[in-house]
Amino acid sequence: MIKIQDLTKKFPDGTIALSDINLQIADGEFVFIVGPSGAGKTTLFKLLNREYLPGSGSIIFDDKDLSKLKSKEIVNHRRSLGMIFQDLKLLVNKTVFENIAVSLEVLGKKDKEIKEKVLESLNKVDLVGHVWMFPAQLSGGELQRVAIARAIVSSPKYLFADEPTGNVDPATAWSIIKLLGDINKSGTTVLVATHNAEAVDVLEKRVVRLEDGRIVKDKKGKYR
Amino acid sequence: MIKKLFTSLRRSPYQTVAAVVIIFISFFVATVYLLSAMTAQRILNELASRPQVIVFLKDDAKTEDVDGLKKSINDQFKIKDMKYLSKDDALTRYKEQNKNDQLLLELVNANILPASLEVSAVNASDLEKIYTLSKASPAVSDAVYQQEETKDLLSWVNSIRISGVVLVGFLLLESILVLLIIFALKITIRREEIEVMRLVGASFWQIRAPFILEGMFYGFLAGVFSFGLGYYFNVVLHINPLGVIPALANYAIPFDLTALNLAIWGLAEIAGAVAIGFIGSYLAVWRYLKD
Numbered sequence A: 001m002i003k004i005q006d007l008t009k010k011f012p013d014g015t016i017a018l019s020d021i022n023l024q025i026a027d028g029e030f031v032f033i034v035g036p037s038g039a040g041k042t043t044l045f046k047l048l049n050r051e052y053l054p055g056s057g058s059i060i061f062d063d064k065d066l067s068k069l070k071s072k073e074i075v076n077h078r079r080s081l082g083m084i085f086q087d088l089k090l091l092v093n094k095t096v097f098e099n100i101a102v103s104l105e106v107l108g109k110k111d112k113e114i115k116e117k118v119l120e121s122l123n124k125v126d127l128v129g130h131v132w133m134f135p136a137q138l139s140g141g142e143l144q145r146v147a148i149a150r151a152i153v154s155s156p157k158y159l160f161a162d163e164p165t166g167n168v169d170p171a172t173a174w175s176i177i178k179l180l181g182d183i184n185k186s187g188t189t190v191l192v193a194t195h196n197a198e199a200v201d202v203l204e205k206r207v208v209r210l211e212d213g214r215i216v217k218d219k220k221g222k223y224r
Numbered sequence B: 001m002i003k004k005l006f007t008s009l010r011r012s013p014y015q016t017v018a019a020v021v022i023i024f025i026s027f028f029v030a031t032v033y034l035l036s037a038m039t040a041q042r043i044l045n046e047l048a049s050r051p052q053v054i055v056f057l058k059d060d061a062k063t064e065d066v067d068g069l070k071k072s073i074n075d076q077f078k079i080k081d082m083k084y085l086s087k088d089d090a091l092t093r094y095k096e097q098n099k100n101d102q103l104l105l106e107l108v109n110a111n112i113l114p115a116s117l118e119v120s121a122v123n124a125s126d127l128e129k130i131y132t133l134s135k136a137s138p139a140v141s142d143a144v145y146q147q148e149e150t151k152d153l154l155s156w157v158n159s160i161r162i163s164g165v166v167l168v169g170f171l172l173l174e175s176i177l178v179l180l181i182i183f184a185l186k187i188t189i190r191r192e193e194i195e196v197m198r199l200v201g202a203s204f205w206q207i208r209a210p211f212i213l214e215g216m217f218y219g220f221l222a223g224v225f226s227f228g229l230g231y232y233f234n235v236v237l238h239i240n241p242l243g244v245i246p247a248l249a250n251y252a253i254p255f256d257l258t259a260l261n262l263a264i265w266g267l268a269e270i271a272g273a274v275a276i277g278f279i280g281s282y283l284a285v286w287r288y289l290k291d
Helices: A041-048 A071-079 A096-105 A111-124 A140-152 A170-185 A197-203 B002-011 B013-049 B063-076 B087-097 B102-107 B124-135 B147-189 B191-199 B204-236 B259-288
Strands: A002-010 A016-025 A030-034 A056-061 A081-084 A158-162 A189-194 A206-211 A214-220 B053-057 B079-085 B116-121 B140-145
Touching: A002 A041, A016 A041, A016 A214, A030 A041, A030 A170, A030 A197, A041 A056, A041 A158, A041 A189, A071 A081, A081 A140, A096 A111, A096 A140, A111 A140, A111 A170, A140 A158, A140 A170, A158 A170, A170 A189, A170 A197, B002 B013, B002 B204, B013 B147, B013 B204, B013 B259, B053 B124, B063 B079, B063 B116, B063 B124, B079 B087, B116 B124, B124 B140, B147 B191, B147 B204, B147 B259, B191 B204, B204 B259
Parallel strands: A030 A189, A030 A206, A081 A158, A158 A189
Antiparallel strands: A002 A016, A002 A056, A206 A214, B053 B116, B053 B140, B079 B116
């Protein structure tokens, strides 16, 4: 369960990225976060990942207030999440395998288990044949799927995807959204920030709309 | 982590070589100076065991005059050792010292050599007074003391110690700074990877330990090379670094080290180099990988 109460985030330059956000996300839920660029979607994800601290208000993850976590607890919190970053954050000098394995290496898993889980994860995103390739050898859609594979390889309780369908063609975008839906069906709580109205409309999941850092809509259904 | 260490070494061979070479130079110079300081100490010990003032007695010296001189020296100064050498004792020693030169042995007999008193004082500053007192005695034909030689050697030894400490200290500092720069570069190059590791939940030490381990490994390699070369020069080639100083060349025989001493030397050198690798990499990590 994620509980966001009276959350406000103001940057040192005076920009108010988020204001008075109240949101509750139940375990196993699928939520689209939509809104124009600069609405505060990425800031919200960075707050959920504890990259940022709230200016005021609180974010409670399973009864733990993210603002009060100690260093070791922040590490454990991040390990419980799967993050698909807007800029993907794939390492260009590492193979697909190495990029995905990093999520398991930080958990201290043994080589054999890492190999099994990475292949299993790549199988889910249909990229097993690309395991020894480098990011430069992959298409935009394939890169997105590698990022998804890295995010799900450790079977996280929460999966946050920031614009996972950006810069890919409609068919690939749809396959990515479908994949995230399948991950959600296995019990993972999924939050997806997107501009892809079509995908939102087809899935008809809960939609939280942000505009100028405020929630202007929060209900199940369509993009608009 | 070990696998990652070797991957990192393989991917940045020039940085590896630079780091190992700089630590190696520091420790090899330290080895040279350590051997020099040990040799110098051995020379000083040898000098301390020798008589510092030799008082040559007249052939017709009266026993009571000789006894009086011995008593005066004993009463007025702190004496470590005073030995009477008769003419026969002097001849025996002469024969021992020149046993390989038949001509010198044939030319000398006990009558030529004077009896003497060999005096070692506790304080070097008493040597001149003992010398003056002895010269004034009617039983004494001549006296010599090796204050100048001792002073020269002491001055050499002190110079070696001071220059050694300064140079080795400077080189160690330089090693640490070079490591700091190398690891700062490595951290900068791997900044994206470090960021990803942080975001997926790597702990404080999972991010930092590989750098520190790498620094310690550089130190280990440098320590092994430095000890190996020191061993080769001292044990295999039998070269003592002080042999290059003309005044000390005769004393600078190589050390005959026991297996235990060699082990202590090797371990100390490797541990020291590993410590330098640790300090250099830790400082870089502390400075450039803040939370």
